[in-house]
Amino acid sequence: MTLSPYRHEDAGQPPSHFPPYAATVARSPRAPLIRIPQTLTELSGPAGAWDQLMGPAVADLTRQHKGEPIGQRITVSGRVLDDHRRPVPNTLVEIWQCNAAGRYIHIKDQWDAPIDPNFTGAGRVITDSAGAYRFTTIRPGAYPWGNHKNAWRPAHIHLSLLGPAFATRLVTQLYFPDDPLIEIDPIANAVPLAARGRMVARFDIATTQPNFSLGYLFDIFLRGTEATPFETDHE
Numbered sequence: 001m002t003l004s005p006y007r008h009e010d011a012g013q014p015p016s017h018f019p020p021y022a023a024t025v026a027r028s029p030r031a032p033l034i035r036i037p038q039t040l041t042e043l044s045g046p047a048g049a050w051d052q053l054m055g056p057a058v059a060d061l062t063r064q065h066k067g068e069p070i071g072q073r074i075t076v077s078g079r080v081l082d083d084h085r086r087p088v089p090n091t092l093v094e095i096w097q098c099n100a101a102g103r104y105i106h107i108k109d110q111w112d113a114p115i116d117p118n119f120t121g122a123g124r125v126i127t128d129s130a131g132a133y134r135f136t137t138i139r140p141g142a143y144p145w146g147n148h149k150n151a152w153r154p155a156h157i158h159l160s161l162l163g164p165a166f167a168t169r170l171v172t173q174l175y176f177p178d179d180p181l182i183e184i185d186p187i188a189n190a191v192p193l194a195a196r197g198r199m200v201a202r203f204d205i206a207t208t209q210p211n212f213s214l215g216y217l218f219d220i221f222l223r224g225t226e227a228t229p230f231e232t233d234h235e
């Protein structure tokens with residue numbers, strides 16, 4: 001007997017099975033998820049000790065090498081908020097992205113775009129007492145990904161959030177407001193239309209740093225009617 005794909009019930013989140021995003025066909029669950037009882041290990045740690053575990057913040061991805069990476073500098077800031085718009089401090093926000101030409105430093109990324117020797121594309125910051133985070137990087141490029149004929153991912157930054165415990169991890173993608181690829185991207189379009197805009201950062205002149213970087217705002221809602229769409233995997 002073939003079971004049909006299991007769908008979770010949150011209308012604002014992407015379904016695990018979304019055939020236009022080809023990889024979801026094979027990896028989406030076919031049966032309701034099994035709840036695993038959480039124990040002290042999952043519930044208690046390592047709250048508030050992310051910097052001791054992961055090392056100090058890496059908040060400027062343009063200064064990790066001898067020279068400056070090629071590309072448009074941007075500064076991204078925002079807050080992590082709960083369903084009552086209360087700030088969520090001590091949240092580890094991990095960042096990964098491709099370079100300005102659309103290439104990751106990754107063994108599986110071998111398409112014909114240059115590696116930037118001055119850009120790794122990985123960083124991390126921790127939200128402060130107001131739930132705020134901020135980092136500087138370069139704007140990532142679009143890249144081809146082979147999902148279908150002439151498939152290109154819109155420019156995006158991957159973000160992973162870890163809150164009070166390992167079991168609280170959430171992963172999402174930040175998109176840019178002037179990107180024509182969003183509307184034809186199967187990953188972005190797996191998110192219901194009403195919630196899709198929550199993944200798009202907003203240009204902000206107040207976050208823009210004179211003679212240095214363009215500023216974008218990206219607030220992340222963990223739950224509730226404004227919840228940011230999250231994923232269980234990434235491309």
Ligand SMILES: [Fe+2]
Binds near residue numbers: 098153156158235
């Ligand atoms: Fe990506």
